[in-house]
Amino acid sequence: MPAFQSSASAPPVRVLAIDCGVRPMQLRLPFKFGASTLTRCPQLFVRATVDCGALGTTLGWAAEMMVPRWFDKRVGPSQSDNVLDLQRAVEAASTAYMGGASTTAFGLFARHYVDLMALGASRGATALSAAYGQAVLDRAVLDALCRASQLSASAAFRCNLVGMDDTPLTQDLRGWNWRAWLEGLSPASNLHARHTVGMLDALEGDTEDATGLPTSLPAVVRRYGHRFFKIKLGGDPEVDLARLDAVLATLDAVAPGHRFTLDGNEQYADAHALRALCEGLRALPRLAARPQALLYLEQPLPRDASMDASLIELDAPAPLLLDEADGTLDAFPTGRTHGWLGVSSKACKGLYKAVINRARCDQWNLSGGGLAGRCFMSAEDLTCQAGLAVQQDLALASLLGLRHCERNGHHYVDGFGDAPAAEQAAFAAAHPDLYDTSAGRPRLAIRRGLLAIDSLARPGFAHAADPDFDSLQPLSQASILV
Known part of the structure; x- marks a missing residue:
């Protein structure tokens, strides 16, 4: 295949076909986040056939969990309704992406963003649910483009293979020198895995389950050597x-000397309740002894209450980070004016949204802008599973120069779950630095708290093995797998 030359303009792409399937994932431990407890969930797989112009036509892949009660936490819709909204977003984006003239990979996203978000809203979906289809499809298109050009995803972005440029979607970045900024990105060669401490997780004992995997926090630290942690909150200051x-x-x-983040998962009803938490945090002796250990407070308020003007005056013991409230491309600039200094990168929220928000952090930190505090980005997990999902999410975090990322999928699912043995073996063989096979089946390898990701820097978007598409169930079955 011809290699892409960095001096050339971004190649055009045209999506010829999109195939989707789902795989049921059963959790080995219940995962409680906010008011919800997850025990099983469908995982989506997308396979796109993409015409990359002179570079040829090839396949691109992506995968993502379809987690109920995160994209939509409203009381009315059921878990099946939540997943059905995600299914419809994928179907709508697939229809849109297979129509129209060739454009760049980024141009494909920009061309359809407004209409697809509007369509989701008209159907009653949340912004996060409406954006889900593009979030997954854009990764499959990027994978195909990288394979056709024989570049890794990080190399593709650094030479702007995707064609990022000024767009009416991001007026605040008008005039931003995308090519120079992308060239300056410095991907990490390894990442600290930030372990999620769920609200049901055992805090004492050195315990394992029948699979030999840890079930208690001390056992987790003994096995993986974590130095970074994410601690879930439930919304009641006294209990939390x-x-x-x-x-x-x-x-x-x-884990003496550890660092940690707090995740409110939208459970604090308003700024008044959040103030009570902050007062309690400042008075907590263990935190007072090491205040620098707390890195940030993630999304404590409901997304619809996140732009409260009083937040700018909140005396929080750590900066606030947007997660669920980051539903649209303009959410972070708005949030910044209301006191939010950080924003999460999650592949399920959108590849290009993450890159755009990372550029915003650099632009604002360079210019000052009259607002106190440095803006920053974090890497968070939505139970990303072994294989495509976790690898593409890790590669995105690496591209953005992030040094630690929340990982929880490997803790709540044993390895690749029920994926065919041949698929598991193929991924383990292609990425021996990322998977440990000593137990007889591949599992994510975390050593001394670190994830080794050198094998992700190959042609394509972070994978040198493909899923077994024939083993998947139709996308139409997704809503009954919760």
């Missing part, structure tokens, strides 16, 4: 502070 004190007591004993 007591739980946090217990978690920190364990971490101080088994």
Whole structure:
């Protein structure tokens, strides 16, 4: 195949076909986040056939969990309704992407963003649900383009293979020198895995389940050597502070010198409740002894209450980070004016949204802009599973220069789950630095708290093995797999 030359303009792409399938994933441990507990969930797989002009036609892949009660936390819709919204977003984006003239990979996203978001809203979907289809399809298109050009995803972005440029979608970045900025990105060669401490996770004992995987926090640290942690909150300051004190007591004993983040998962009703949490955090002796250990407070408020003007005056012990409230491309600039200094990168929220928000952080930090505090980006997980999903999410975090990322999928699912043995073996063989096969089946390898990701820097978007598409169920079955 011809290699792409960095001096050339971005090649045109045209999506010829999109095939989708789902695989049921059963969790080995229940995962409680906010008011919801997850025990099973469908994982989506997308295979796109993409004409990349002179570079040829090839296949691109992507995968993502279809997690209920995260994209949409409203009381009315059921878990099946939540997944059905995600299915419809994928179907709508597929129809849109297979129509129209050739354009760049980024141009494909920009061309359809407004209409697809509007369509989702007209159907009653949340912004996160409406954006899901493009978030997954854009990764499959990028994968095909990288394979055709024989470039890794990080190399493709650094030479702007995707064609990022000024767009009416991002007026605040008008005049931004995309080519120079992308060339300056410095992908990480490894990443610290930030372990998620769920609200149901055992804090004592050195316990494992029948698979030999850890079930308690001390056992997790012993096995993986984590130095970074993410601690879930439930929305009641008194209960959360007591739980946090217990978690920190364990971490101080088994991982001295650790750093951690807090995730409110939209559970604090308003700024008044959040203020009570912040007051309690400042008075917590274990945190007062090491205030620098707390890195940021992630999405404590409901997304619809996140732009409260009083937040700018909140005396929080750590900066606030947008996650669920980052539903649209303009959410982070708006949030910044209301006191939010950080924003999460999640592949399920959108590849190009993450890159755009990372550029915003650099632009704002360079210019100052009259607002206090440095803006920053984090890498968060939505139970990304072994194989395509976790690899593409890790590659995105690496591209953005992030040094640690939340990982929880490997803790709640054993390896590749029920994926065919041949598929598991193919991924393990293609990425021996990322998977450990000593237990007889591939599992994510975390050593001394680190993920080795050198094998992701090959042609394509972070994978040198493909899923077994014939083993998947039709996308239409997704909503009954929850």
